[in-house]
Every structure is written in structure tokens, then in C-alpha cells.
Amino acid sequence: MTLQLNQIAPDFEALTTEGPIRFHDWADGVWVVLFSHPKDFTPVCTTELGTVARLKPEFDKRGVKVIGLSVDPVENHGRWADDIEETQGARVNFPMIGDTDLAVSKLYGMLPHDAGETSEGRTAANNATVRNVFIIGPDKAIKLILVYPMTTGRNFDEILRVIDSMQLTAAHKVATPADWKRGEDVIIVPAVSDEDAKGLFPNGWTTHKPYLRTTKQPGS
16 A cells, blocks of 8 residues: 555554554644664664654654654564664663564555565565655644665654644645745745735735745744
8 A cells, every 4th residue: 555645644553662552542633753664773773763762852842752663573672772772872762663563564555465474584675665754643644754765864853844844834824945944934825815915924925926925934
């Protein structure tokens, strides 16, 4: 199954390092980042998990829950967490899903349905496609999908930037331009007429083209 933006994120039950969960109940109407790993004890993923652990206060500040997935047993995740803390200086402080039967990886389209029924004997190379980031909104719809190769570490500052944009644009009739960061000017969406914009953006805006109007970030 190929997942698409605005599709409801598939629900599932799984064991995690913080106990069993049903995903939709665990998400509980907030923003969620689900990011996946092909195997425990892999070098790039070790650095990524350490980075997310250090950034956890930033996700918390935005009301975002973070959950990881790796195609290995939960017991292995615990031992891997020791290595992550030793090498990255941060302890994993969010749940990690154990996907030993590959069910979640298949459900989210990261492995083909004929990939087998167990993680046992599989290598990181077998699972190379389990390198996704899903950002899921409070309505449980998928808002973003990123897929990374095994050799390229993920940029979690960019993921936080995207969350800032999506939370802002979900609350206001604006879009954010290329390379936008929190506090910078935003774009008034074309569906808003100039007349309506007077009430929505009382501080005014700059018209660059009829279809391109910029204004101060709401609330900044």
C-alpha cells in the first residue's frame, strides 16, 4: 500500500519500549512524528536517535509526540539505547516500536507484503526502505512523508521547521515561502480576497504580484 498525504494514518497495535500501544489511542489527537529504522545497532540511525533525544524539549514545546520504529525486538532497542547514550550523550526518551513481524513496516508501505513474517535473519540492507518520516496531524491524517537513504542522516531541524509551518498554516490562511523560519513573513493564500484579507491581516501586506502577497507572521 502506498500512503498519500491527507490519508488517515493506519492504526495498529504494537509493543514499544514504553509498553504496548494502539497507535491512534496513543496519538490522542495531537501532532505525531513517526520515524523508522531498518535495524538496531546501525551507525546513521544511532546518531539520529541521539539527535531526536536531545531535541525532545523542542518537540514537547510544540505539542508533538515522537515515536520511533525499528525492525527488531524491543529488547534489542533497550540495549541499543545504552550505546546511543554512550556515543551521542543523550538517552532515548520516547517510545520505540518493535516491529518483529514487519507488520507496521508493511502497513506503512515501507516493506513489500512478500517480505516475510519476521525480522529474524534480516539485515539492514534487506530493510533499507524502512527509512521514513511521517508527520501526522491531530486529525490523524498524514501531513508529510519523507524517505531517506541509509547513508544520509536525517535533518531534524528541518522537521521542526516543517512542523512550525504546518501548525501555523493549519491555524491561519497563510502559506510559508521557501526556507521560511518561525517569525519571518508569510504568504497570504490565493483563496483569500483582498477584502477578506483586511479583516484577517489588519497590519496590511505587500503585493508583489496579484497571486503573491506577503505579510507578517500572525502572532509574531
